[in-house]
Amino acid sequence: MPTPEPADSAEVRRALGTVRTSARLPLAFGGVVVGGSELRMSELVGTATNSLRGLVVAQGRGLGGQAIAARRPVSVTDYYASDSISHHFDHAVRTEGVRSAIAVPVIVRRSVRAVLYGAVREAVCFGDPAIDAVAQAARDLEQELAVRDEVERRLAQLTAPYRTAGMAADSASAERETIRRGHAELRSLGREITDAALRARIDAVTATLAGASPLPSPDGPAPSLSVRELDVLACVAAGQSNAEAAATLSIGAETVKSYLRSAMCKLDCHSRLQAVNAARRAGLLP
Template sequence: MTLDTDPYTAQTLVRRAVVRLRTTTAAPLTFGGIRTGDRIPITSVAGTRSPDLHTLTIREGRGLGGQTWIRHTPQFVDDYGTARTITHDYDRQILAEGISALAVAPVIVDDTLAGLIYVGTREPRPLSQKLLSALFREGIRTSTELAVHTRKSPTSSSADADSVELARLRRFYAEIRQLVSTSPDTSVGPRIRELLDSAFTPDSTITLTPRQLDVLALAALGHRNAAIADRLGLSPATVKSYLRAAMARLDAHSRHEAVGRARELGLIG
């Protein structure tokens, strides 16, 4: 992607956002960069302890930023080092900073990812709602400012601050399904499943089995087949089989399409 503005202007806007975010929230570490073709080099950093982040280049689908690249929505992990929902291509740079929790917001112009803005903390505790909301607002603000310079459309609504609560609810939904599926107590499991399913009103006659829903809910969080298998006490081959069956019922050609279709139909959170 090539922005219709000079690189200096785009980098300046991200730099201002990175500094402003750290100043207004007292966050330990903020950083970001503007997309250049098929990569996003991190060029703006505030609060760094080492030069390693300046060598970081994000690519689509890799790491937490790579997930945001694909989904165009904010993403976060409360324990980066042990997170199983992301790839760990950038552990050397991230862990060198002592980062515990990490979040990233997209900069979107004309429905295209233009850059990323991150915030990281070094304390072993979940990211606060206040900090996440501030980050996502910076993503929206920078998207709008960049759109003015490019004379294009600003960020899509998917980057709205409400994504914080939605992301947490989806994680909660998936983890409850996982607990019910793996619990040896069979007396309450069916009732909990019933309560979970009653929270959704499917918009079609398409139905999925409980196991297919369990697998899709975890896939929606970015878990790969091996991680889903580990969480549900299944083999990777069995997980793959459930995913294929769900994709067939949803007329989807990929796991990401299946998740989107299931959400559109009101089958999962």
């Protein structure tokens, strides 16, 4: 599995904020899991102390370790009196005053990447709405991490040719087409991501790929195309038909045609190929 990064912890913290609001629980905490089996408690939301911060929770230990081992949500009504969990962390739990808690594992590609907790300072029996809310926050986090992993994988594929010295001249055309396909895919992924920071990073990478080697344009400053017009042109540049572009961008085929006509008008072109070439000359596409 990918080694947890600082970005994982930032995503966990955002998810914990959702846990507090959606599950209406005063305390939320958690952290990333290393090697699929060892939780590093680092993110605390709504806590009164730092007693939980820095705990290392191995698989099977405590409530979080049980969630990792069972790979499903687990909860306790009274942490101190429970005989269903180990009590390795009683001191830290008592110091914070936690009494009842829910722990939900975050599983990405079969590996536990994090654990989210929701808790209260009294003995309560959690109802389905609270458990479902914490579980939904975990599912949303799973999706965010999976998308980010895929983006990182594709970025690595795109940049790999430039880390290899002496690229053969006869493979340059094929590499360029690979870059164009990757550029179109990244633009499509960027529209699906809710994390503003990650989306901005993807946009910056696509802009770099597009403008890395712009051809001289005899037409002056590049025209201003909308995000969706560029998305459509990127798909066309990657060799996609209107129907394929529509599927890639999750929009209708007629909408694709509308964006394409608008882009062609702005670029003063009369065909798809002319529009793509004009956008490349302007440094808008790779």
